[in-house]
Amino acid sequence: MRWKLNGETVAGGHGHGSQLNQLKNPQGIYVDDQQQLIYIVDLGNNRIVKWKLGEKEGNFAALGILDEKKKSLIICNWSKNNGTIVRKSLENPKDKQLLIANIRGWGLVMTENGDLFVSDWNQHAVKRWRKGEK
Numbered sequence: 001m002r003w004k005l006n007g008e009t010v011a012g013g014h015g016h017g018s019q020l021n022q023l024k025n026p027q028g029i030y031v032d033d034q035q036q037l038i039y040i041v042d043l044g045n046n047r048i049v050k051w052k053l054g055e056k057e058g059n060f061a062a063l064g065i066l067d068e069k070k071k072s073l074i075i076c077n078w079s080k081n082n083g084t085i086v087r088k089s090l091e092n093p094k095d096k097q098l099l100i101a102n103i104r105g106w107g108l109v110m111t112e113n114g115d116l117f118v119s120d121w122n123q124h125a126v127k128r129w130r131k132g133e134k
Contacts, residue, residue, distance in 0.1 A: 011040055011051045011058060018045045021057035028107075030065065039065075048073070065108045074116065076105040085118060100129065 012023035024044025031038050036053045051058035065074050071091060077084045083104045089095035104121035111117075114131030 010053055011038055011049070016044075019057070020049070020059065023049070065110060074099065074108055074110065076108060076118075078104060082122070085116075103127075 012021070012026065014021045016022065016024055018024060023040065023042050025042070026040050027043040028041035029038060038051045038053060040049045040051060040058070042049050049058035072087045072089045072095075075086050075088055077086060082102050084098055085100035085103060085105050085108070087097045087099055099116070100118065103118065105118040106121050107117075107119040107126075109117045116129045116131075117126060118129070119126050
């Protein structure tokens with residue numbers, strides 16, 4: 001398998017900044033091939049940008065990851081000493097559920113079966129929550 005020598009810019013590329021056509025220290029990417037969307041963790045702007053492939057700019061989504069069914073975002077809410085992990089529906093923006101309290105979550109990964117792995121900044125650990133457990 002071979003790739004072209006130069007990649008194509010599909011998001012950002014308009015300098016370092018906070019406009020919706022710019023990124024500031026992008027850290028994570030999730031690609032939804034079916035919807036032709038790319039979700040970008042734009043760390044320097046404390047946001048997740050949802051970008052339709054082929055578009056000139058993105059839209060603010062949140063800060064987190066998509067759940068296993070792609071129906072909601074799992075979001076790290078940071079505060080100075082602590083934070084929370086919440087689930088926010090993509091279908092109903094007013095629908096928000098607290099998943100984990102008192103955690104400074106930094107990285108999030110969800111497995112195909114819905115288990116959630118979170119890096120805990122304060123505890124210097126990575127923790128797992130199994131789907132269905134309290």
